[in-house]
Amino acid sequence: MKIHMSNVLEQAQAAKKAWRILRRVDTASKNKFLSELERLLRAHMSDVLAANTRDLTDNPALSSSMRRRLTLSEESLTAMADGVRAIAELPDPVSEVIDSRTRPDGLRIERVRLPIGVIAAIFESRPNIIIDIAALAVKSGNAAIVRGGKEAMYSNDALYALIREALEIAGLPHDVIQQLTDRRHEAVAELVKLDTYVDLAIPRGGENLVRNVIDHARMPVIHHMRGMCHLYIDAAADIEKAIAITVNAKTSNPATCNSVESILIHTAVADTLLPRLIAALRERGVEIHGCPRTCAKDTECIPATEEDWATEYLDLKVSMKVVDSFEEALAHIERYSSGLTDGIITDNANSAEAFFRAIDSACVLVNASNRLVDGAQFGLGGEIGISTSRIHMRGPMGLADLTTPAYRVYGNGHLRM
């Protein structure tokens, strides 16, 4: 027990020490790391895939959605390498001046982006996360201690070996990106108590994983807990767009947090829309849990219970409700949304603006699929997580979001009077 605790502490101390070097490293060295990581990912696909096969073989009891998230392929590894290149091509956010003001007495005050420090990243299943974190963290001048799920152990080890090699070739301190070596469950709680060395915790995974980090962390935590996402189809919606967007938002990858779970339909378009929308969803195997007015249009509709309005299915299921007004839709979303992403389909610009003002979610969309809420889709060079936290930023957390505005003050003998 004692020796484990000291490993966690030693890793955190080593990360902070390495960070003090990294935060001042020039852009060229950081991009060298990224180009090497990209090259190694493309060159060592078979090693990584062999490790991934071992994880899949060793964990036969995983659910099908866990299995899907864990499985790597040449395509997904190519996408990872492409993502690393995209991050290399983005401008270095460190020292970027985001605001400059000159006071009446001539004092010039600039706001510049500085790296956060050491990030503890705790995640499950999807092995691409370790690459996203390493690439985004290094480019933004941050160190990271990563802890993946044990079901992805061999995959993460294989990918981490490439990260270490790329760090070495680029001449960067290898402690900048570390895997937490202590595999005990308690090691996570120990790590996130070390606020002298770790500056931010980012948990990505199920509610238990996120709650465990929040309960123990002494440093800030950026996270999202659930993706209870809505689409509201307004009285002024274009019916074709509404059907295409809803089908995409529900069925393009139902296991992801940005998939829509609940659809609200204005009564004015219900008669025209509902039969076609239900048929389109049904064609893709979606199970519909509907309000009485929805079920009146569809014999296979399962009557929705109170629980359905609050359920994140993460599956080919959806809840549907006909509402009498825009205000009813807003009230429903305010009550049930998890604050990740909610959208409206409307051709009425005033309704869109009213929806934007009323809905407090991290990402609010008009006439676009909720599934577009993603760092790469937003052009942020991937994402280190999606935040529904209330400070720092909300939504997909990209490269620049791994920095914090600080002040630089230029005087000429200025005093406080």
Add this chain to the structure above:
Amino acid sequence: MKIHMSNVLEQAQAAKKAWRILRRVDTASKNKFLSELERLLRAHMSDVLAANTRDLTDNPALSSSMRRRLTLSEESLTAMADGVRAIAELPDPVSEVIDSRTRPDGLRIERVRLPIGVIAAIFESRPNIIIDIAALAVKSGNAAIVRGGKEAMYSNDALYALIREALEIAGLPHDVIQQLTDRRHEAVAELVKLDTYVDLAIPRGGENLVRNVIDHARMPVIHHMRGMCHLYIDAAADIEKAIAITVNAKTSNPATCNSVESILIHTAVADTLLPRLIAALRERGVEIHGCPRTCAKDTECIPATEEDWATEYLDLKVSMKVVDSFEEALAHIERYSSGLTDGIITDNANSAEAFFRAIDSACVLVNASNRLVDGAQFGLGGEIGISTSRIHMRGPMGLADLTTPAYRVYGNGHLRM
């Protein structure tokens, strides 16, 4: 005990409910609150001063610096009213668009400022804080639950009565700004566990107060713990500016966190500068704890111990060290700074830029007094605190910093491919 716990919970719930209304209130109503608060502050000075006298009488054992922070006057009340007016005159940060990008496929992605939510503000002594918090929170669309020190109870109650009256006149829900009614010490820990209702904790005060909030908080905490601030006088410093800035940074209000505590002097200017600087500081009653080379210039100099380099005196005391190089100064600051504000005096622009790149503090200054690090001095309309936290922002936390960037996405039938 039970009833207290339920009070804290009820207050947090009421704050969240009131916030849901406030976050959508128009700028005019928020400014109406501010103009009424300003008017009431000017009209009720004698009531507030009587309450303040009672606090001072009831707490005869306070230290002189605590007493100074607690004492109100017509001047300080006028400054508070002026501060409220300054906040009224600033643009409303809510819904401000801070970034807009259009993706190759035409999807438009905006980043807009949204209110944080409910803020728990825990502070000591200085009764002006309750007014700063109320004014900044309401203007930025945030609710706040405030807990002042018991030594300022009557002053805070008198000021809070004005806040309540101004909320009422402006037609805003009165639960938007609440004082924590439970006066037990434990009530603070209970409040900051309620992360369902409270979104951010801002403790302002001594290390015990801040540590207590960090240890118990389930939501993010923005704070600064200490103000171990440095001034480095470079080889290329202008001697006159160096003396004026150092004297101002040390003596203009030594009890404040942005006062300088440690001065580093490049050996190249030590012979010219030290005798004059020591004389100027001595004239204002400053006790000097110096390195051997400093003490060689001054018979009254107290030899500095290792502890001195890490001590935030908050008093008319300063530590002084002659360094052989720019790099030695950087290493000293990296080792001992609390990360709040460190400055350089130099006429060499390259040295200033190198200092900016090397020093990781919330506010880094060139040729300006550390005492200028302040929300009002920076033109932010006052401050709700000063942050050395590693996310969200660093330095004086003003009006716009009480919002968080969120996404608005404008599509035209856009799908995830």
